[in-house]
Structure formats: C-alpha cells, structure tokens
Amino acid sequence: DIQMTQTPSSMPASLGERVTISCRASQGISNYLNWYQQKPDGTIKPLIYYTSNLQSGVPSRFSGSGSGTDYSLTISSLEPEDFAMYYCQQYDSSPNTFGAGTKLELK
Amino acid sequence: QVQLKESGPGLVQPSETLSLTCTVSGFSLTSYSVSWVRQPSGKGPEWMGRMWYDGDTAYNSALKSRLSISRDTSKNQVFLKMNSLQTDDTGTYYCTRDAIAYYFDYWGQGVMVTVSS
Numbered sequence: 350d351i352q353m354t355q356t357p358s359s360m361p362a363s364l365g366e367r368v369t370i371s372c373r374a375s376q377g378i379s380n381y382l383n384w385y386q387q388k389p390d391g392t393i394k395p396l397i398y399y400t401s402n403l404q405s406g407v408p409s410r411f412s413g414s415g416s417g418t419d420y421s422l423t424i425s426s427l428e429p430e431d432f433a434m435y436y437c438q439q440y441d442s443s444p445n446t447f448g449a450g451t452k453l454e455l456k
Numbered sequence: 457q458v459q460l461k462e463s464g465p466g467l468v469q470p471s472e473t474l475s476l477t478c479t480v481s482g483f484s485l486t487s488y489s490v491s492w493v494r495q496p497s498g499k500g501p502e503w504m505g506r507m508w509y510d511g512d513t514a515y516n517s518a519l520k521s522r523l524s525i526s527r528d529t530s531k532n533q534v535f536l537k538m539n540s541l542q543t544d545d546t547g548t549y550y551c552t553r554d555a556i557a558y559y560f561d562y563w564g565q566g567v568m569v570t571v572s573s
Contacts, residue, residue: 350518353500383559385501391548393501393563395555404561436500440558444516447500 351375351439355448361456366427370451372437374418381441382420384413387434387450396435397422427453458482460490460551460564467570468541474569478534478551485509485527489554490534492525495566496547506554507534541571 352375362368372382384397395404397413400420410425424431432455437448464476478490485507492504505515505525513525524537534551548566555561 381557385560391566393550393560393566395559395561395563398556398559438501438558443514444518445503445558447502449500 350444351378351442351446353437353439353446353448355435355437355451357451358449359452359454361454362427363456364427364429368424368427368453370422370435370437370453372415372420372422372448374420374439374441376442377417378439378441380416381439382413382415383438383440384411384422385436385438386431387436389433424453458553458562460553460562462549462551462564462567464549464567464569466568467572468545469573470542470571472541473537473539474541474545476536476549476551476567476569478536478564480532480534480551480553483553485529485532485534490527491552491554491558491560492534492536493550493552493560493563494545494547495550496544499547501550503558504536504538506558543571545569546571 354373356371380400382400387393401413412423434450436450459481461479489508491506493501495501507525522538527534550566551564552560553562
C-alpha cells in the first residue's frame with residue numbers, strides 16, 4: 350500500500366496567517382491526491398480533489414498543489430473556522446490511503 | 457439535499473460480527489457508489505470497501521476476508537458486515553458518497569463502534 354506522510358502533525362498558527370501543510374507519498378501518485386477537513390465533532394468535509402481542484406462551496410483561500418510524490422495544501426489567510434484536522438488521500442493505487450493528519454491549532 | 461446516515465450498535469463483543477446500515481437520501485444508489493471508511497481514535501481514516509453504482513463491490517485487501525458490503529436500492533440503504541471483530545476495530549465508521557473515482561464528496565456523521573467485552 351502507498352504510505353502518505355503528512356507534515357507537520359500539528360501546527361500552531363494565528364488568525365490571518367498563511368499556512369502550508371505537506372503530504373508526501375511513498376511513491377509517485379500522478380496527482381491523484383485529495384484533501385479533507387475534519388472538525389472536532391467528527392464532521393468530515395471535502396476540500397480539494399485531483400491535487401488542485403476546489404470543491405464547490407469551499408472558500409478560495411484554500412488551494413492545493415504538487416506533483417510526483419510531494420503535495421501541499423495552503424490556506425492563504427486563516428479564519429476561525431479553519432482550525433481543524435486536515436487529511437490527504439491518494440487514489441492512484443488501490444487501496445486508496447490517507448495520511449495521519451495535520452492538526453491546525455490556534456496559537 | 458444529499459445526506460448519508462450511519463446506524464448500528466455502539467458496542468460489539470470481541471469475535472462477534474459488526475452490522476452497520478447507511479441510509480442515503482438526495483441521490484440514487486444506482487447512479488453513485490458508496491464507500492465505508494473507518495477511523496480509529498486519533499488516527500487517519502482507512503478506506504474499507506465500496507458498493508459500486510452497478511452493484512459490484514470492492515474491498516480493502518487488509519479487510520477482505522472479514523468484510524461484506526451489500527445494498528437494498530428500494531430502501532436506499534447500504535450495509536456493512538464485518539466478522540471476527542477485535543479491539544483494534546474500535547473507531548468511528550463513516551459511509552461516504554463517491555463523486556469520482558475515490559473522491560468522497562459527502563460523508564455521514566459517523567457512528568462510533570467500540571469492541572469490548
């Protein structure tokens with residue numbers, strides 16, 4: 350199975366700050382990479398699909414990029430509702446697999 | 457609007473079988489595939505398996521020997537059965553709608569399952 354490594358595992362940040370979360374695959378995944386957000390109540394919401402495509406309704410401050418084995422999620426200016434867990438997921442190879450998550454915390 | 461809701465027992469005895477139901481609304485099971493995804497506490501999600509829109513199934517090889525997914529399109533329900541449960545099967549179980557490939561565009565609220573005697 351392809352292993353997905355997210356860094357950092359937790360990130361303290363301030364309102365209005367620009368942050369980037371990284372996700373590295375154990376082998377190339379040809380941009381088949383999605384991002385999700387999970388709130389403390391367990392609710393999971395899709396953010397980005399196929400590396401850089403924004404899910405409908407997701408604010409434009411979220412963006413994704415990457416290629417090969419290295420991908421990233423950037424939030425350009427943190428809002429209060431952005432403090433949550435973030436997961437990457439690859440679907441290039443079966444089974445699709447998720448990273449262990451990055452917790453974005455208020456500094 | 458699109459909704460998915462999981463239901464099932466919160467507590468299962470070790471070695472017993474887990475049975476969960478995902479009831480969907482706002483879309484047809486013959487047009488979209490539905491996956492089951494679980495998440496141990498404090499860990500990342502794990503894809504378990506999928507009911508394709510055409511009735512076919514796909515399973516994570518790590519769980520395939522214990523897992524069965526079925527559906528009742530007349531009731532808009534997808535079912536998960538997993539046998540020989542152990543304590544490391546404890547976690548939150550979600551059903552999801554598969555938008556394209558394995559991109560999950562809608563998630564249920566999740567159901568917490570504890571495996572304990």
